[in-house]
Amino acid sequence: MAGTEGLVWRTARRFTRGVDALNAWVGQFAMWLLVLMLAVLVWGIASQAIDVRSVWVIEMAQFTLVSYYLLGGAWTMQRGVHVRMDVFYSHWRPRTRSVVDSFTSVFLIFFLVMLVVGGWESTAYALDSGQRSRSLWRPYMAPVKIIMTTGMALxxxxxxxxxxxxIARALGHPFDTANT
Structure with missing residues (x-):
C-alpha cells in the first residue's frame, strides 16, 4: 500500500498497538485489586473478631471491586473473553464476524461516549463540591469517580x-496483534 491509504493503515495499526499495550498493562494491574479487596474483607472479619469497629470495610471493598471491573474491562474486551451471545456468531466466518462487530461497535462507542461524558461531569461535580458518600465513613467520592471515568475512557x-x-479484517488487511 502506498500513499494516503498506507498512512491510514499504519496510523490505525500504531493506534491499536498503543491502546492494546496500555490496556494490557492497566488490566494486569487491575487483577491485583482483587488481592486488595480480599485483604480489606479479611480485615473486616478480623476486626469484628477482636471487637474493633471498621465502618469503612464494606464501602472500601465496593470501591475496590468497581475499580477492578472498570479498569479491567478494556483488557477483557481486548482478549475477547467478555460475555457474548454466541448462538450464531461462533458459526460465522472471521470476515463475517468482523463486519457484524464493526456495525455493532458503533452503538457501543456511542454508549461509551455518553458514559465518559456523564462520568466527566460527575467527577467535575465531585471535585468542585467536595462530594462525600452518605455512609457513616463519608469518604470523598472524587477518587472513585476518577477511576470509574478512566475505566470507561479506556x-x-x-x-x-x-x-x-x-474494519481491517473485513477489508482483508488484518493487523498483526500477536505482540500486543
Missing amino acids: MLLQSLSELCKD
Missing part, C-alpha cells in the same frame, strides 16, 4: 481499537 479507546481491527 473501554472507549479499546472499542475504537477493536473497530479498527475489525
Whole structure:
C-alpha cells in the first residue's frame, strides 16, 4: 500500500498497538485489586473478631471491586473473553464476524461516549463540591469517580481499537496483534 491509504493503515495499526499495550498493562494491574479487596474483607472479619469497629470495610471493598471491573474491562474486551451471545456468531466466518462487530461497535462507542461524558461531569461535580458518600465513613467520592471515568475512557479507546481491527479484517488487511 502506498500513499494516503498506507498512512491510514499504519496510523490505525500504531493506534491499536498503543491502546492494546496500555490496556494490557492497566488490566494486569487491575487483577491485583482483587488481592486488595480480599485483604480489606479479611480485615473486616478480623476486626469484628477482636471487637474493633471498621465502618469503612464494606464501602472500601465496593470501591475496590468497581475499580477492578472498570479498569479491567478494556483488557477483557481486548482478549475477547467478555460475555457474548454466541448462538450464531461462533458459526460465522472471521470476515463475517468482523463486519457484524464493526456495525455493532458503533452503538457501543456511542454508549461509551455518553458514559465518559456523564462520568466527566460527575467527577467535575465531585471535585468542585467536595462530594462525600452518605455512609457513616463519608469518604470523598472524587477518587472513585476518577477511576470509574478512566475505566470507561479506556473501554472507549479499546472499542475504537477493536473497530479498527475489525474494519481491517473485513477489508482483508488484518493487523498483526500477536505482540500486543
